[in-house]
Amino acid sequence: MAGQVPHRVGDVVTVVGADDPAGSAADDADRSRVRADGSSRPDMSGGPDQDRRWLRAAIELSRLSPPSPTHYAVGAIVVDEYGEALASGYTGETDPHHHAEEAALTKLAGRDDLDLSRATVYTSMEPCTVRRSRPVPCTSLLLAAGITRVVLALREPLLFADCDGVQTLRTGGVDVVEIGDLGHLVVEINAHVLGPPDDPWDSRWK
Ligand SMILES: [Zn+2]
Numbered sequence: 001m002a003g004q005v006p007h008r009v010g011d012v013v014t015v016v017g018a019d020d021p022a023g024s025a026a027d028d029a030d031r032s033r034v035r036a037d038g039s040s041r042p043d044m045s046g047g048p049d050q051d052r053r054w055l056r057a058a059i060e061l062s063r064l065s066p067p068s069p070t071h072y073a074v075g076a077i078v079v080d081e082y083g084e085a086l087a088s089g090y091t092g093e094t095d096p097h098h099h100a101e102e103a104a105l106t107k108l109a110g111r112d113d114l115d116l117s118r119a120t121v122y123t124s125m126e127p128c129t130v131r132r133s134r135p136v137p138c139t140s141l142l143l144a145a146g147i148t149r150v151v152l153a154l155r156e157p158l159l160f161a162d163c164d165g166v167q168t169l170r171t172g173g174v175d176v177v178e179i180g181d182l183g184h185l186v187v188e189i190n191a192h193v194l195g196p197p198d199d200p201w202d203s204r205w206k
Helices: 028-032 048-062 100-106 138-145 165-171 180-189
Strands: 075-079 085-090 120-125 149-154 175-178
Touching: 048 075, 048 085, 048 100, 048 120, 048 149, 048 180, 075 100, 085 100, 100 120, 100 138, 120 180, 138 165, 149 180, 165 175
Parallel strands: 120 149, 149 175
Antiparallel strands: 075 085, 075 120
């Protein structure tokens, strides 16, 4: 698509005020998104419009997840360095215990022709580090697959487990980008476990 700038995995442009590849289309929210380290510097590594579009697509995908009182509805999409989707998945897609990232990565198993170190995983919620239904959490699956860039909207609330996926991935060398202003959509979709989105922030959140 015109205007798209395929990103190179691992690039992190930190120059404040760097030219926006999409022109003036990016809104203030793009420029102020908070990175995993808490800073609010712009990160153009994936192109802000491209990142927002794919993350929104992952969030929309999560709506397909069968509502369950025992898990969140999460969507995940693996996108290559040229901006093409390689695989997608959502919670409970083919197995009630399948997490979104797991569902997507499973579809790429055996694809030795792919270099996932150049791909980005867009996921509506922070990948898990603790899970009761499987021995291997999604952060481990992502690291094992060689993923080096993850974009997410909402850190996992404390409802089911205390996960630190963002920190674990960063420690593993993954560039983690949080687009927190889309997190409210994830909260709304997960009202079946989190309650009404307008509930005051409480101990569910960290
Ligand atoms: Zn998971």
